[in-house]
Amino acid sequence: xxxxxxxxxxxxxxxxxxxxxxxxxxxxxxxxxxxxxxxxxxxxxxxxxxxxxxxxxxxxxxxxxxxxxxxxxxxxxxxxxxxxxxxxxxxxxxxxxxxxxxxxxxxxxxxxxxxxxxxxxxxxxxxxxxxxxxxxxxxxxxxxxxxxxxxxxxxxxxxxxxxxxxxxxxxxxxxxxxxxxxxxxxxxxxxxxxxxxxxxxxxxxxxxxxxxxxxxxxxxxxxxxxxxxxxxxxxxxxxxxxxxxxxxxxxxxxxxxxxxxxxxxxxxxxxxxxxxxxxxxxxxxxxxxxxxxxxxxxxxxxxxxxxxxxxxxxxxxxxxxxxxxxxxxxxxxxxxxxxxxxxxxxxxxxxxxxxxxxxxxxxxxxxxxxxxxxxxxxxxxxxxxxxxxxxxxxxxxxxxxxxxxxxxxxxxxxxxxxxxxxxxxxxxxxxxxxxxxxxxxxxxxxxxxxxxxxxxxxxxxxxxxxxxxxxxxxxxxxxxxxxxxx
Ligand code: RAM
Numbered sequence: 001x002x003x004x005x006x007x008x009x010x011x012x013x014x015x016x017x018x019x020x021x022x023x024x025x026x027x028x029x030x031x032x033x034x035x036x037x038x039x040x041x042x043x044x045x046x047x048x049x050x051x052x053x054x055x056x057x058x059x060x061x062x063x064x065x066x067x068x069x070x071x072x073x074x075x076x077x078x079x080x081x082x083x084x085x086x087x088x089x090x091x092x093x094x095x096x097x098x099x100x101x102x103x104x105x106x107x108x109x110x111x112x113x114x115x116x117x118x119x120x121x122x123x124x125x126x127x128x129x130x131x132x133x134x135x136x137x138x139x140x141x142x143x144x145x146x147x148x149x150x151x152x153x154x155x156x157x158x159x160x161x162x163x164x165x166x167x168x169x170x171x172x173x174x175x176x177x178x179x180x181x182x183x184x185x186x187x188x189x190x191x192x193x194x195x196x197x198x199x200x201x202x203x204x205x206x207x208x209x210x211x212x213x214x215x216x217x218x219x220x221x222x223x224x225x226x227x228x229x230x231x232x233x234x235x236x237x238x239x240x241x242x243x244x245x246x247x248x249x250x251x252x253x254x255x256x257x258x259x260x261x262x263x264x265x266x267x268x269x270x271x272x273x274x275x276x277x278x279x280x281x282x283x284x285x286x287x288x289x290x291x292x293x294x295x296x297x298x299x300x301x302x303x304x305x306x307x308x309x310x311x312x313x314x315x316x317x318x319x320x321x322x323x324x325x326x327x328x329x330x331x332x333x334x335x336x337x338x339x340x341x342x343x344x345x346x347x348x349x350x351x352x353x354x355x356x357x358x359x360x361x362x363x364x365x366x367x368x369x370x371x372x373x374x375x376x377x378x379x380x381x382x383x384x385x386x387x388x389x390x391x392x393x394x395x396x397x398x399x400x401x402x403x404x405x406x407x408x409x410x411x412x413x414x415x416x417x418x419x420x421x422x423x424x425x426x427x428x429x430x431x432x433x434x435x436x437x438x439x440x441x442x443x444x445x446x447x448x449x450x451x452x453x454x455x456x457x458x459x460x461x462x463x464x465x466x467x468x469x470x471x472x473x474x475x476x477x478x479x480x481x482x483x484x485x486x
Pocket of ligand 1: 178449473
């Protein structure tokens with residue numbers, strides 16, 4: 001068996017069990033003529049299939065009935081006219097169907113939806129009709145019976161934890177999806193944060209294993225990096241993006257997995273691949289040990305418009321070297337010496353070449369003089385600066401309106417992690433309450449893909465309609481709250 005088949009077989013062996021629940025909206029009957037509509041509320045966010053029954057009030061249907069059925073993660077999606085959407089991303093992510101029904105029947109819609117609200121509009125009916133027996137079959141691979149609820153003196157933190165675990169639950173399907181509305185695929189950056197939160201909540205180790213193997217079966221690009229995303233349906237597909245920070249975070253995900261499971265067999269299977277990711281990155285360093293920018297979508301870091309992100313990428317490399325050399329040492333692999341020596345050298349080089357002493361900040365040629373929170377967070381996580389110096393610089397960048405600020409809960413996760421690393425527990429709690437708590441206060445049932453308090457319409461894709469409102473990388477408050485017992 002070649003490696004790819006071996007990894008895919010391993011992934012298949014860890015296919016998770018799905019758990020189903022039936023949700024019944026409060027409205028039980030809807031009598032309608034042409035032009036009438038009803039909005040059903042499931043009372044919570046759900047991922048799954050919708051079923052209803054329709055009957056004619058007379059005994060004869062003269063012509064087909066045409067319905068427009070819309071699914072919304074929030075009421076904004078329900079109320080907005082989808083024809084006003086200007087892509088951005090494909091408009092077919094917007095969840096709306098037109099169906100024609102020839103005669104009374106029970107209908108189970110074939111697609112899976114991600115929603116709390118369902119709007120049925122009768123576009124045309126020849127006679128009055130009646131809808132009954134609405135239900136939604138929700139699925140997840142999270143075993144909710146394993147979730148221990150937390151009691152927190154602060155009701156906002158308690159609510160944030162609930163919304164965060166709901167977010168993770170919804171994204172846990174046959175693999176860790178990034179968002180059940182969009183993109184419905186497995187991305188490395190999302191996987192890492194979902195897995196971390198899962199270790200403190202649903203503890204489904206199989207799904208993590210499965211996702212690690214799914215990536216291991218992927219095609220490397222010319223630089224040697226893993227695909228940043230994969231699909232598993234309708235057949236296995238290795239995504240055409242190989243973002244360097246995501247390739248590195250795959251290695252970190254393997255380190256996390258070992259830390260939480262002690263499962264050496266998986267680490268042994270993936271060790272060469274992990275070494276390959278770091279060795280490929282090392283080849284991109286210049287004579288000063290600073291990364292050389294590459295063409296294409298080379299670094300992600302955050303969906304912040306205009307972000308350069310290369311200093312941050314260098315920080316992700318440091319962070320990965322540190323985690324990986326520690327893993328190697330723990331499992332008795334002597335090559336750890338190579339990676340830890342490299343770590344020391346690249347750390348010193350990063351401070352020497354990327355830090356501007358006169359400005360007391362990581363402002364440099366690599367990012368064309370751009371100041372960002374991202375650079376500082378990742379240089380802190382990579383250990384290039386530490387202690388009070390790091391604390392002051394981090395706070396200064398967060399307060400500086402000229403600095404690029406995080407736009408997604410993904411990047412805010414790493415801001416929070418940097419705060420914990422520096423012992424800034426109070427600041428971290430405030431930060432979680434401000435950003436994730438802000439979404440809760442705006443009525444979020446699950447955490448959103450992107451959120452900027454001062455700009456509620458912000459979207460990385462130009463129109464907030466296409467944003468995912470249940471997004472995996474936003475679930476990590478439960479990780480922080482539970483790990484640090486906040
Ligand atoms: C988007 C999704 C996904 C993320 C990538 C980089 O398509 O939000 O979660 O990982 O970007």
